[in-house]
Amino acid sequence: MDFNLSEDQILMRDTAREFAEKRLKPIAEELDAKSHLPAELLKETAELGYFGLLAPEEYGGLAIDYLSYALVIEEISKMCAALAIAISVQNSLVIKAISRYGSDEQKSKYLPKLAAGEYISSYCLSEPGAGTDAGSLQCRAIRSGNDFVFNGTKSWVTSAGYATIFLVFAITDPAKGRKGISCIIVEKDAKGMNLGQPEKKMGLKASDTREVSFVDCNVPVSQLLGEENHGLKVAFSLLEAGRVGVAAQALGIAEAAFAEAVSYARERKQFGQPIIEFQATQFKLAEMATRIDASRLLTYRAAVLYDSGEPHVKEISMAKLFSSQTANYVANEAVQIHGGYGYVKEYAVERYFRDARITEIYEGTTEAQKMVIARALMQETQR
Template sequence: MDFKLTEDDLELKQMARELADRRIYPRAMEFDEKEITPKDLIEECAELGYFGFVVPEEYGGLGFGTTSFVGVLEEISAASAGFGIMLSVHNSLTCEIVNQFGSEVLKKKYLPQMATGERIGAYCVTEPNAGTDVASLATTAEDKGDHYLINGTKAFVTSAIYAGVLIVFAKTDPEGGHKGISCFVVEPDWEGVTIGAAEKKCGIKASDTREINFQDVKVPKENLLGEIGKGFGMALTILNLGRIGVSVQSVGIAQAALEEAIKYSKERKQFGKSISKFQAIQFKIAEMATRIDAGRLLAYRAAQLKDAGEPCSREASMAKLFCSKTANYVVNEALQIHGGYGYIKEYPVERYFRDARVTEIYEGTTEVQQMVIARDLLKD
């Protein structure tokens, strides 16, 4: 495969880098401390079309492919991984699922407002007792003739407080295991939806994470997304794109940490010279940069396969597995290069160290990626 980005994609990436350097990076520590993504930044990015990246033009989006999107997401995540995951979940999971599986009625009803950022998407799969084991989810959607009635609790919902659209997975056949899961578009201001308190997290603090409770929430029949009982397969299909998103988020964090480490190693003097002159530091930098490049190639390969309409489940999992581990390796080494200063908040590497950790957890843990890859390799 040819991994070169097109001129247009490079230009989009460069524009995102400029925006990130000017508007996001200088305020990223403030977002982290206040645990918010500010409205003005959301609005600015919405005006640039960042909330409608993968939404077709006929529904008001930019209609770009995954490869164009991931270049931008990498740059935004390098400046603020917390804001990056909002864009990733919104585009890769929620807009994409409505676009791929929604009826014409649902697409017309929601995509135009999602594309402009008026309705930010949140993805509600995980429950307090159903994480990796998605098939065991306990939220139910009962068919009441002219509507469905949803009851249950979702955990760890990214962007819950900002959301205007909730993509909710629930059992329409509680005895049916994974074949009993269906998917619905729910609006957060409908009666019976309660958004919980913000989770206090270790990292990506600019991202909002909450529980959402659904009690006797009436959902119109037309808000069933895709076919009844097909929700599990839809969740897996959509997760491919989500995993590519987390891969480039990881690459972004790692790249930012590498750049800080290089800068610091040139400035910091010990034994009368810059620590960058020591081979021990040079070897760390070489190893960090090499792993980042390898991760970026895996992520962009998966994105290109997705755009070509080819199967990319194994490649998306390989990218997520490698990039998230790389991010954690790189931030650890970057912090080490900073010595004691890496451990205090004055230097951004402390934030990267906290932000990287979650990339091995959400959208399928490291162990899940290994399972997906091994299953694919070992199938008959």
């Protein structure tokens, strides 16, 4: 597989790298401390086209390939993983959903505003009682005349505080169980929809995460996305590709933590010499670098396979599994190389350590990725 980047891909990567270095790096610590992504930063991100990376050109998007997309997420995540997940949810979950399953009216109504970053969006699948087993969700959207009437609660909704549209998965036919779930576009001013307070998280603090609840919330039937009662298929098909974004996010965090570790190990002296001179430190760095390289290869392969339309489900889960584990491993080792200084906020590795943790949890836990990989292996080995 050829990972020689094209001129366009190099340009996407380098532009994102410059934005991350010049704009995000100086404020990353402050964003984390204030647990907030300011509106002006979202606006600048929108101006770069990052909220419309995967939107079709005819609707004002950049329509870039998946490897370019992974490169942008990787670069942004090096400095601000919280902004990266807002970009990722918008593109690989919401824009992909509307592009693939939306009616012409829905595409014309939403895609230009999403592509321009005028609208930020959220993806609402998880619930208090439904996480890995997403099909057990309880939120209902029962037809009444020309409306769906929503009742229920969605948890962990990324970007909820500033989102204009929410893709909500809810039961539309209770008699059909998991086969009675639909995906419906809900606008933020829908009466009966309420946002909770921001969750107080361990990491990814600048990302806005909230509960969204519905009490007799009426939404027109025309907001149904795709076929009625086929929502779970929609949800899983989106997550499958969305995981490339999380793999790239984890890769970016690992690379940034590694760079901090090398730089600190060169500066810090103990026993009269920089700690990078100790073989114990060098072995740590060797292991970290090897795992990062393997993560990069798996992530880029997953992106290229997704674009080519070749089988990719197992490969995307492998990339997400390994990159997220690598981010945690590398961030942990980077803290260790910093000693006590890695345990305080003065050094960025403390944040990388906290931010890395989520990559093994959302868009399918580590265990969920292993289930996907194992299922594919069982099928392959049956042939």
